[in-house]
Amino acid sequence: MPTKKFSIVTFASSKVKELRRHATLPVKFEKQLASYPLDKMFADKQVAIKIHVGSDMGFTTIHPLFIRLLVAAVKKAGGKPFITDGSGAMHNAKARGYTEDVLGAPLIAAAGVANTYSYARKINYRSLKSVDLCGNIVDADAMIVLSHGKGHGNSGFGAAIKNLAMGCVARDSRSKLHRLQGQQFTWDPDKCTRCRACAENCPSPDAITFDDKNDLHWFDHHCRYCRHCEESCPKGAIKIDSKGTYYFQRGMALTTKAVLDTFEPNRVLFINVMLSITPFCDCWGFSTPALVPDIGILAATDVVAVEQASLDLVKTEDFIRSSLPESMKLSEGAHLFEQIHGKDPYLQVQCAEEIGLGHRAYRLESVE
Numbered sequence: 001m002p003t004k005k006f007s008i009v010t011f012a013s014s015k016v017k018e019l020r021r022h023a024t025l026p027v028k029f030e031k032q033l034a035s036y037p038l039d040k041m042f043a044d045k046q047v048a049i050k051i052h053v054g055s056d057m058g059f060t061t062i063h064p065l066f067i068r069l070l071v072a073a074v075k076k077a078g079g080k081p082f083i084t085d086g087s088g089a090m091h092n093a094k095a096r097g098y099t100e101d102v103l104g105a106p107l108i109a110a111a112g113v114a115n116t117y118s119y120a121r122k123i124n125y126r127s128l129k130s131v132d133l134c135g136n137i138v139d140a141d142a143m144i145v146l147s148h149g150k151g152h153g154n155s156g157f158g159a160a161i162k163n164l165a166m167g168c169v170a171r172d173s174r175s176k177l178h179r180l181q182g183q184q185f186t187w188d189p190d191k192c193t194r195c196r197a198c199a200e201n202c203p204s205p206d207a208i209t210f211d212d213k214n215d216l217h218w219f220d221h222h223c224r225y226c227r228h229c230e231e232s233c234p235k236g237a238i239k240i241d242s243k244g245t246y247y248f249q250r251g252m253a254l255t256t257k258a259v260l261d262t263f264e265p266n267r268v269l270f271i272n273v274m275l276s277i278t279p280f281c282d283c284w285g286f287s288t289p290a291l292v293p294d295i296g297i298l299a300a301t302d303v304v305a306v307e308q309a310s311l312d313l314v315k316t317e318d319f320i321r322s323s324l325p326e327s328m329k330l331s332e333g334a335h336l337f338e339q340i341h342g343k344d345p346y347l348q349v350q351c352a353e354e355i356g357l358g359h360r361a362y363r364l365e366s367v368e
């Protein structure tokens with residue numbers, strides 16, 4: 001019988017067993033990094049450290065100390081690291097303490113200052129014929145995908161796959177990825193009497209709004225596909241097709257592959273920072289309290305395994321009900337992120353495994 005393949009995911013827990021420096025997360029993170037052959041992976045290489053810098057009033061992005069420790073480890077291994085994110089995001093970096101002085105490496109816009117430096121790659125999936133990968137990421141020799149794990153309105157979960165697929169492509173390509181969601185929600189203005197039962201029965205604030213002309217607007221990011229609006233509409237004016245969620249997540253997996261294909265084997269490390277696990281993406285420009293207690297930092301050379309393990313660990317933690325904004329209600333779902341956003345967060349991981357990016361089976365190795 002063939003043995004089932006699995007990948008190793010290292011785990012530095014945020015829990016502190018004793019009041020000693022070495023028992024704390026930053027020191028464990030250093031040990032975790034030392035468990036990888038960083039010299040073989042990164043010596044003499046230009047190493048892109050892809051982060052998401054967040055914006056405005058957000059304060060739950062990755063603490064600069066962890067990035068500084070990572071930069072130091074890459075330099076010690078002989079690598080030449082630079083920190084990168086979209087060009088628009090670079091303007092927000094300083095406000096979060098992300099400067100060369102603090103981090104120890106330059107910050108370089110992924111697609112150049114004008115956000116136009118990119119390379120086209122074919123995808124050929126439904127309407128997503130191609131994507132434009134950020135030029136400075138393609139030009140790098142190696143990459144560390146350093147992601148803050150949290151919930152996400154469009155994909156249920158945002159960490160490494162999201163950081164790669166949406167964070168390493170030009171703005172137009174992000175729009176094309178979002179368009180894969182297609183016409184999931186259709187509203188027939190001729191049938192609609194503007195009774196607003198749909199909005200009143202919607203559990204997600206602002207997923208359905210009406211403008212000054214009394215026309216209905218639907219916001220895919222906030223929609224949980226619960227179909228309450230469709231079911232409560234007395235005129236049959238709303239139709240919902242949830243297949244678009246699958247197309248979007250499949251598109252993200254294929255774009256992730258396109259990014260990773262630009263690197264030689266064993267030149268990419270994935271690190272998920274599972275701290276301040278908020279319901280929404282850092283791009284919102286504000287932060288809400290963590291949904292579960294801090295978990296720690298997971299790392300792997302397999303993007304599928306690190307995402308699967310991160311989601312599984314969220315599942316084992318107690319949900320802090322008071323952290324969810326009062327206007328939001330939980331609905332059905334096997335995972336907390338699905339109960340919040342109505343999108344199965346494992347779907348992107350499943351798609352990534354199906355196209356050969358790694359294994360959902362993993363073994364967790366704790367770093368103490």
Ligand code: SF4
Pocket residue numbers: 198201202203204207208218222223224225226227228229230240
């Ligand atoms: S499907 Fe549910 S969440 Fe989406 S708009 Fe309709 S009622 Fe709101």
Ligand code: SF4
Pocket residue numbers: 187191192193194195196197198199216232233234235236237238
């Ligand atoms: S419930 Fe139906 S008829 Fe009433 S406002 Fe909504 S779409 Fe229009």
